[in-house]
Amino acid sequence: MVIRPARLVALFAVLAALGGDVRAAVEVNEVLANEPNSQTTLEWVELYNSGENSANLGLCQLTVGGSSVPLSGSMDPGSYLIICRQLFGSGSTPGFETVWGNNSGVWGDTSTESYPQPMVASFSLNNGAGSVTLIQAGVDTSTISWSEAGKDGYSWERVQPGLNEIKQSVDYSGSTPGFVNSVTPLQNDLSIDNVAVARISSGAEIDLTITNMGINSGVDRKLLICAMNPVMPDSIGEILDSLTLPVLYSGFSTDIVRPVAISGVYRYLIATLDADDRVRNNRKPFVAPGVNFPPLILSELMTKPQLPLTSEWIELYNPLTIAFLYQGWQLADLSDTVSISASQFIVDAGYYAVLVEDSNAFRQFYPEFQGPVIQPARWLTLNNDGDVIRLIDPYGIEADSFSYTKSYDSNYTWARVPGGKTGEWGRSVVSGGTPGGVNDVIIEPNDQRVSLTISPHVFSPDGDGYQDVTVITLEAPQASNYTLKIYDRDGRVVRTLAGSAELVRRTYEWDGRDDSGRRLPIGIYICYLEAAGVESVKKSVVIAR
Incomplete structure (x- = not known):
């Protein structure tokens, strides 16, 4: 932009008449044209x-495409003014405060709403290319232009006041309304860019990505x-973990991985750095799993229904000691993700829910x-020849998963072993x-020896x-068939628990009775397991009174 001397004098005169000052330099600082999820009210x-x-x-106005937006009021030095299409949400239509505030319907009741209440105006921004120009007293004084859509939900920011360089926001949220632009270099500026969580036995493993956006090294x-x-959300409670970061040089990132002991099923946490020149990116709230996570697991899968059954289904189980309310959960496989239910549902402690195709x-x-x-609005097809089924909670944390390589005929299911090893199916x-009942499971042997x-x-x-x-627990190799029998001390078979079986269960219970149901006398008995043609093993067991 070139301001000729005559126009410059005219501008100064008008500013003086308005009570302004040449040291008051208002600029178009940031524009969100490619609104999140095509919600145009968020421009x-x-x-x-x-x-x-x-x-x-x-005497100022904005020109947006062919539209003119008159402005009013005043701006304090160092202050921001947002001009938005809709301030508060209405029904299913979000407003500015819905996304960049706390969605309370009131402005100024949280730290993210610490700047003046936005002005509402009628305009439309073009995602792919466009410009916004500030006109003061008839003179074009500041413009932001863009020639591409960029990333969905990310704004265009001025790099520094007084300069024409424009870049797309690098803030983790996609924009910085009311705060220093994310692309503006500051002396000391560490940013918590991302937090990923995974469950471990003691609670959560927290992986934080921290980037030095500043000019100086972080020491x-x-x-x-x-x-x-x-x-x-502005409050900080109990400190669960603390550390001094390694030296982080300008422009570099580091990953910090920390195991944190967390009680309960979930806990709201916040990662926070000591304050620097850009406080906005020094904090990041998140939800982490606790020692009682997950509140829902996969229990049984019907992957290949055959007549008269015509519906695939997935059984879920609540392993907690209390009933739990579920909302926003998803199922995923290697190629697709679907919502389980649009509404809430409750599963009592130790009980089941079933997701069904029909x-x-x-x-x-x-x-x-x-x-x-529960019949989801869209079904996640269970592939007959194998797939990976993942259960994902509302926070994007994987609660459970199961990988299978085949399906069973004759309406047999894949089932999790109750109380067995984690993930044993x-x-x-x-x-x-x-x-709806306790799984009764046969394990396809894959161990190298009999135990x-x-x-x-x-x-x-x-x-x-x-x-x-007494509970008999087995480990067995691949074999053509299996036998599990109880012998008395004279070598006679008194109980056959598995005879020429194609597969064997992981566990068997023996109640001290023979095959006719009669109680056997006290004494020493031999339990004998044979994997045909591979190996056999025997152990004694004693009936006492």
Whole structure:
């Protein structure tokens, strides 16, 4: 832009008449043209007064494409003014305060709303190319232009006041309304760019990406991970972890990975750096899983329904000791992600819910099922030849996953072993599986040797409720068939738990009775497991009274 001397004199004269000052330098500072998720009500323009004095906007206007937006009021030195299409949300239509405030419907009640209330005006910004120009007393004084859409939800920012260089925002949120532009270099500026969480046995593993956006190296900078009150997001509670960061040079990033002990199922946390020249990017709130996570797991999958069953289904299980309310959960495989339910649903402690492709077909085949039956708006097809099924919570944390390489015929399901090793799955014992009930599972052996464990070794099946059964736990290699039998001390078979079985269960219970159901006398018995043609193992077990 070139301002000829005559126009410059005219501008100074008008500014003087308005009570302004040449040291009041208002500029178009930031423009969000490519609004988030095509919500055009979220378009906005930011002005910034980089001067030393207040600026009167009485004879100022914006030109946006072919539209003219008159301005009014004044701007204090160092202040921002947002001109937006809609300030507050209305029904399903979001407004500026919905996204860049706290969605309370009131302006100024949180730290993110610390600048003057935005002005509402009628205009439209072109995503792909356009410009916004500030006209003061008939003179074009400041313009931001763009020639591409850029990333969805990211604004165009002026690099420095008084310069024409424009860049797309690099802020983690995509824009910086009311704050120093993210592309403006500052002396000391560390940014928490990203926080990723994964569950571990003690709570969460927290992975933070921190970038030095400033001119100076970051030396002796402190990082805290604290509890946060979701009702008061500006507050900091109990400090769960703290550390001094390694030296971070200008323009470089580092990943900080910290295990943090967290109680409960979830906890609202905040990662915070000691304050520097850009406080906005020194904090990042997030939700992390606790020791009781996950509140929902995969339990059983019908991946290949065959007549008369015509619906695929996935059983979910609540492993907590309390009922839990679920909303915003998703299912995903290698190529797709679907929402489980648009509404909330509750599963009692230790109970099940079933996701179904066709609820009518499921209920017809399983008329005795008790519990929530949920038919998602769009079904995640379960591939017959294998897939990876992931259960994702509302915060994007993977609650559970299961990978399978084949499907079973005759309506047998993939089922998780109850109380077994984490993620241990096998084939259902019965055709149709056990939706709504405890899984009865056969494991396809893949161990290298036979092993057999009996607990308790001495048991007393006298009906008093104490050690009335013994549990036999197996590990077995691939074999053509398997036998598991109990012999008395004379070598006679008294109980056959598995005879020429194609597959074996992981665990068996023996109640001290023979194949006819008669109670056996006290004494020493031999438990014998044979994987045909591979290996065998035997161990003693004692019936006492």
